[in-house]
Amino acid sequence: MFRPNSDWLLRRHPMSTERYNAREAEPRWQKVWDERGIFRTRNDDPRPKYYVLEMFPYPSGRIHIGHGRNYVMGDVVARFKRMKGFNVLHPMGWDAFGLPAENAAIERNTHPGVWTYENIATMREQLKLLGLSLDWSREIATCDPDYYGEQQRIFLEFLKNGFVYRKESEVNWDPVDNTVLANEQVIDGRGWRSGALVERRKLNQWFFRITALAQELLDGLDTLERWPDKVRLMQRNWIGRSEGLHVRFALANPPADAPAGSPADIKVYTTRPDTLFGASFLALSPGHPMAEQLAGGNPALAAFVEECRRGGTSTAEIETQEKMGFDTGLTVRHPLGGPDLPVYVANFVLMEYGTGAIFGCPAHDQRDLDFARKYGLTVTPVVLPPGADPASFAVADVAYDGEGTLYHSHFLDGLTIPEAKEAVAARLEDQRLGNEPVGERAVNFRLRDWGISRQRYWGCPIPVIHCAACGPVPVPEDQLPVRLPDDVTFDAPGNPLDRHPSWKHVACPQCGQPATRETDTMDTFVDSSWYFARFASEPGTRPLQKAAADHWLPVDQYIGGIEHAILHLLYSRFFTRTLKKIGRVSVEEPFAGLFTQGMIVHETYKDAAGKWLFPEEVERDAEGRPVKVGTGEPVTIGAPEKMSKSKKNVVPPEIVADTYGVDCARWFMLSDTPPERDSEWTSAGIEGAWRFVQRIWRLVGDVVALAGPAAPAEPGTFGEDALALRRASHKLAAQMADDIERLRFNVAVARVHAFANVFGDAVVAARRGGTVGDDLAFALHEAARFLVRAVAPSVPHLAEECWTVLGGDGLVAEAEWPASEPSLLAEDTVTLPIQINGKRRADITVPKAASPAEVESAVLALDAVVKALDGRPPKRIIVVPQRIVNVVA
RNA sequence: GCGGGCGUGGCGAAACUGGUAGACGCACGGCACUCAAAAUGCCGCUCCCAAAAGGAAUGUCGGUUCGAUUCCGACCGCCCGCACCA
Numbered sequence: 001m002f003r004p005n006s007d008w009l010l011r012r013h014p015m016s017t018e019r020y021n022a023r024e025a026e027p028r029w030q031k032v033w034d035e036r037g038i039f040r041t042r043n044d045d046p047r048p049k050y051y052v053l054e055m056f057p058y059p060s061g062r063i064h065i066g067h068g069r070n071y072v073m074g075d076v077v078a079r080f081k082r083m084k085g086f087n088v089l090h091p092m093g094w095d096a097f098g099l100p101a102e103n104a105a106i107e108r109n110t111h112p113g114v115w116t117y118e119n120i121a122t123m124r125e126q127l128k129l130l131g132l133s134l135d136w137s138r139e140i141a142t143c144d145p146d147y148y149g150e151q152q153r154i155f156l157e158f159l160k161n162g163f164v165y166r167k168e169s170e171v172n173w174d175p176v177d178n179t180v181l182a183n184e185q186v187i188d189g190r191g192w193r194s195g196a197l198v199e200r201r202k203l204n205q206w207f208f209r210i211t212a213l214a215q216e217l218l219d220g221l222d223t224l225e226r227w228p229d230k231v232r233l234m235q236r237n238w239i240g241r242s243e244g245l246h247v248r249f250a251l252a253n254p255p256a257d258a259p260a261g262s263p264a265d266i267k268v269y270t271t272r273p274d275t276l277f278g279a280s281f282l283a284l285s286p287g288h289p290m291a292e293q294l295a296g297g298n299p300a301l302a303a304f305v306e307e308c309r310r311g312g313t314s315t316a317e318i319e320t321q322e323k324m325g326f327d328t329g330l331t332v333r334h335p336l337g338g339p340d341l342p343v344y345v346a347n348f349v350l351m352e353y354g355t356g357a358i359f360g361c362p363a364h365d366q367r368d369l370d371f372a373r374k375y376g377l378t379v380t381p382v383v384l385p386p387g388a389d390p391a392s393f394a395v396a397d398v399a400y401d402g403e404g405t406l407y408h409s410h411f412l413d414g415l416t417i418p419e420a421k422e423a424v425a426a427r428l429e430d431q432r433l434g435n436e437p438v439g440e441r442a443v444n445f446r447l448r449d450w451g452i453s454r455q456r457y458w459g460c461p462i463p464v465i466h467c468a469a470c471g472p473v474p475v476p477e478d479q480l481p482v483r484l485p486d487d488v489t490f491d492a493p494g495n496p497l498d499r500h501p502s503w504k505h506v507a508c509p510q511c512g513q514p515a516t517r518e519t520d521t522m523d524t525f526v527d528s529s530w531y532f533a534r535f536a537s538e539p540g541t542r543p544l545q546k547a548a549a550d551h552w553l554p555v556d557q558y559i560g561g562i563e564h565a566i567l568h569l570l571y572s573r574f575f576t577r578t579l580k581k582i583g584r585v586s587v588e589e590p591f592a593g594l595f596t597q598g599m600i601v602h603e604t605y606k607d608a609a610g611k612w613l614f615p616e617e618v619e620r621d622a623e624g625r626p627v628k629v630g631t632g633e634p635v636t637i638g639a640p641e642k643m644s645k646s647k648k649n650v651v652p653p654e655i656v657a658d659t660y661g662v663d664c665a666r667w668f669m670l671s672d673t674p675p676e677r678d679s680e681w682t683s684a685g686i687e688g689a690w691r692f693v694q695r696i697w698r699l700v701g702d703v704v705a706l707a708g709p710a711a712p713a714e715p716g717t718f719g720e721d722a723l724a725l726r727r728a729s730h731k732l733a734a735q736m737a738d739d740i741e742r743l744r745f746n747v748a749v750a751r752v753h754a755f756a757n758v759f760g761d762a763v764v765a766a767r768r769g770g771t772v773g774d775d776l777a778f779a780l781h782e783a784a785r786f787l788v789r790a791v792a793p794s795v796p797h798l799a800e801e802c803w804t805v806l807g808g809d810g811l812v813a814e815a816e817w818p819a820s821e822p823s824l825l826a827e828d829t830v831t832l833p834i835q836i837n838g839k840r841r842a843d844i845t846v847p848k849a850a851s852p853a854e855v856e857s858a859v860l861a862l863d864a865v866v867k868a869l870d871g872r873p874p875k876r877i878i879v880v881p882q883r884i885v886n887v888v889a
Numbered sequence: 890g891c892g893g894g895c896g897u898g899g900c901g902a903a904a905c906u907g908g909u910a911g912a913c914g915c916a917c918g919g920c921a922c923u924c925a926a927a928a929u930g931c932c933g934c935u936c937c938c939a940a941a942a943g944g945a946a947u948g949u950c951g952g953u954u955c956g957a958u959u960c961c962g963a964c965c966g967c968c969c970g971c972a973c974c975a
Contacts, residue, residue: 019928229893230893230894230969230970233892233893233970234892234893234970234971237891237892237893237970237971238971238972240972240974242974242975244975268975269974269975270975271974271975272975283975323973347973348973348975349973349975350972350973350974350975352972352974353972353973353974353975354974354975357975358975359975360975361975365975366890366973367890367973367975368975444974444975446972446974448972562969562970565970566970566971671901671913671914671915672901672902672913672914672915673901673902674902677901679901680900680901682901682915684915684916685901685914685915687915688914688915691928691929692914694928694929695929698929746901746902746903746913746914747902747903747912747913749913749914750902750903750912750913750914751912751913752913753912753913753914754912754913757913760930764930831909832909833908833909834909835908835909835955835956837955837956838954838955838956839956840909843909875955876955877955878908878955878956880908880956883908884908884909884956885908886908886955886956887955888955888956
């Protein structure tokens with residue numbers, strides 16, 4: 001027979017024994033939100049705007065719970081800002097063009113568009129399952145002609161204004177598949193699908209002139225105060241500004257067979273003109289025009305150049321790669337009268353940086369030193385380290401790149417490095433070779449122009465027509481968008497646009513003669529470089545509207561992975577600045593605040609045969625060992641790794657929603673681990689979140705049982721218990737607001753836990769006390785309502801359910817953030833720890849307003865202090881008001 | 890090689906601007922309730938000596954300070970980014 005004892009009754013109430021049924025409640029509230037359209041955003045809303053955006057996903061198929069973390073974080077911010085009175089824009093879209101769709105088309109014989117839109121439909125439902133407060137009416141897909149048509153207009157405006165140009169550039173060419181490969185499709189120098197050795201082939205390609213904005217993009221980083229320092233540093237390094245000197249070296253023995261008009265000098269770029277007297281060779285990149293020309297008449301050199309090209313480009317390969325050179329037999333004059341220098345072609349000189357040629361100063365550059373030692377070139381130190389003896393200082397295997405004074409350097413002797421740089425620059429500027437100065441000061445950037453041509457079908461067509469007579473001609477405005485043809489096949493290698501029977505054949509817009517369309521499409525990074533501006537325009541309107549973009553931009557909080565720290569973010573910054581220059585928007589920087597969240601990782605599982613297993617295929621046997629469900633064969637558990645389909649360590653959102661509810665998943669994703677770090681998904685963690693969700697539900701039920709279903713009127717006075725609870729409630733609201741503003745979700749979660757402990761104690765005490773007075777009833781109701789609103793951004797469905805139980809007006813999703821009364825946040829006493837010689841020995845509670853002198857005398861009266869001083873006067877007493885007291889005995 | 894970051898209990902972590910180290914949670918142990926279990930609640934949970942009082946401890950060693958997880962130096966370990974950047 002069921003016979004509860006009194007203790008049980010104290011803690012349990014029939015109301016609170018009902019479990020919160022997330023599976024029933026969550027879809028119900030999602031329907032209510034949807035029907036009332038409360039997440040629809042209007043541009044004419046008078047409230048202050050707040051734009052929160054998570055990096056939009058590529059529609060790869062299905063999402064797993066690992067993808068959900070950044071959407072949940074963004075959603076917490078969006079819901080919080082709504083409660084704080086902002087008109088929030090929180091949209092979602094699809095980065096829908098890209099190579100995987102073409103691969104799927106080849107593998108499954110489907111159209112890339114069909115595959116893409118099917119994936120979008122699946123993933124949209126999965127995202128909706130998470131209860132995100134998104135304005136779905138603004139949803140976009142970059143493969144929509146409405147979207148990419150506007151992108152084509154932007155391209156043509158950029159072209160008109162000189163931000164786009166065409167030049168020859170090398171691509172990875174797969175000679176078996178007859179196709180261009182992306183860098184990630186080249187594995188160990190071979191095509192990923194065909195296995196053929198990849199060739200370098202030159203094609204005419206379109207480029208965005210991002211280097212024209214290099215300085216601007218660099219300077220702009222300083223204004224991005226709400227970006228992680230790490231990302232700004234990565235961009236700064238990527239842009240890579242350096243100041244140096246272009247120096248022209250005259251050829252001492254031009255080759256006899258050189259064609260007329262061949263250059264008579266070699267131009268190098270250097271950041272160390274001060275070391276010019278230590279130069280012992282010149283080196284050309286294998287791609288340097290002079291190297292290529294010389295190779296034409298020299299089979300051995302041609303073979304060397306070819307070998308260099310095959311060398312890998314990965315860092316690991318480069319590190320182990322030995323410095324190699326080929327002596328061309330050419331020599332050049334030293335511009336300051338030193339000995340002539342031999343000219344090599346060397347594998348470590350990059351054509352893309354500087355002028356593709358360097359002078360080597362082995363004593364002060366490690367690469368040059370390695371090279372000089374290998375080829376027996378002279379090593380002359382010209383910078384003397386401070387305190388070193390000029391007679392004995394020598395460089396063996398380690399180049400000296402530190403500070404010092406110049407020596408062995410004629411007119412530079414005795415100068416510091418900066419002085420010597422200046423002196424050389426000044427001297428060479430005045431020297432003439434031909435009609436031009438030998439030296440010219442130069443600012444150099446590592447940043448290169450952005451090549452956007454892709455020899456692919458599933459991308460935004462480049463709106464240009466090639467005419468034999470007129471050259472490249474822009475597609476006229478009234479013929480935009482240039483649509484992708486739907487009737488394409490993927491059964492043959494190469495670009496389907498190129499071999500389509502009719503698509504590319506058009507009349508030249510200028511002369512009317514037969515011409516062909518550009519068959520290249522744009523890099524998908526172009527698509528994602530302005531989508532944030534498209535969201536600003538209301539649905540059904542032109543994709544990029546100045547007024548709308550100016551209203552919403554910049555994005556106040558952008559959230560995404562660190563993997564986009566450089567390219568996507570830099571390209572978006574370039575686009576926004578360029579759009580401003582052509583008058584399409586008014587802002588310069590697209591993202592005022594950036595947050596890069598960590599990934600969700602999960603253990604991996606392998607069976608005895610080494611095959612990956614899904615988490616749900618693994619269970620524990622009687623001894624607690626991991627075994628395969630059904631068979632009982634042993635399972636090996638691997639370290640937590642990024643969730644990925646290939647390793648099967650994924651958790652589908654549907655399973656979590658069915659078992660625990662998505663609020664539990666949301667709460668768990670916000671708990672414990674700082675959001676910028678990787679977080680491990682565990683069953684213990686999600687169960688902990690489930691327990692806490694139930695606990696909130698019980699607390700709310702307890703309050704209604706104790707204090708009635710309706711909030712009582714505020715009484716004039718409060719007892720001590722009620723007041724203490726009120727203080728805790730008001731503090732919670734204030735501190736949590738601060739935590740969420742700073743995106744410290746794990747700290748916010750801990751705070752809610754701590755409050756729930758205090759709240760729970762108050763509930764138990766109230767029940768024990770028998771009757772609940774008006775003041776306590778008010779405080780309990782207030783605590784419940786504060787708690788529910790404080791967690792509403794994180795667990796929105798649960799919050800709605802609780803809000804209803806508590807008799808709240810309307811939806812909690814539309815409620816205001818609880819306002820904290822300043823009088824309840826202020827404490828009138830403070831407890832100070834008392835240290836003796838830096839060790840905590842006691843504490844003391846004093847009025848907050850107590851003067852240091854009052855605190856000091858109270859401290860000196862403490863037993864512990866009297867005992868420690870043993871009659872002697874203290875050497876010193878440090879009173880830090882509101883903080884601590886330290887007595888130095 | 891270059892650049893950046895991080896080391897705190899069994900685990901995830903907290904600690905504001907140099908001021909009580911370990912909040913909060915997980916795991917674990919004990920207890921209560923139950924025929925039993927689940928659920929829930931209470932207690933304990935860095936280490937040493939323990940009855941208490943103490944002492945040690947934030948990777949290691951040193952420095953600055955009344956006081957250091959926090960600042961400085963050296964070392965050890967781990968992680969991330971990179972395009973040999975002249």
